[in-house]
Amino acid sequence: MDGVLEPHNGWTFLTNHARVLAVIADNRNARIRDIAARCRLTERAVQKIIADLERGGYLSHTREGRSNLYRIDPSKLLRHPAEAGVTVASLLSLLVRDEADRHRPVQPSGPEV
Template sequence: MDDVSESQTRWTFFTSHARVLAAIAEDREARIRDIAERCRLTERAVQRIISDLERDGYLSHTRRGRSNTYRIEPGRALRHPAETGVTVASVLSLLLRDEPDRRAPHTGKGHAQG
């Protein structure tokens, strides 16, 4: 996880909270370790983010043995006043819809949408 310190010095379009939520949406039974690796965060940071998301009603979990199964509240609205009416589902659809493309090798053929 050498990239963690670099990611903290540069801005990005999506917050760590959005990345963690997207990782959970992709795998509702993901381990904290796996989420941290995917999001390039520490496990401790992921634990704090999950606590934030649960406290504010965006996420809940059910304990099954030694693992968790997460439940996302897709209809929950985002917190910032500038995002009034935008739901978790709409953000996740944006973050997850291109996931197969991100994993596929880049062909150099792109398209711009305007």
């Protein structure tokens, strides 16, 4: 991880589960420590979230030496009735940036609503 991230206070649009899933989608070999830092969570909280995601069938992992390789099931449907029919792949397409966009500054897309 590069540097220490600023703490965040207040409400957000995403759950911690969605954040963890997005970080893993971005780096399938991410360490718990790095996921926790990027999501601004404790390592223990990330471990619990990963266990939840695995129990729900959204995520699995295999050991590769001393690290984990995570696999996300993109066809799995989101759990809340308000997102009926929405897949994990659809969610991640909104959250994970393409490699080409990683180093490009974000440009406003139009007038604010």
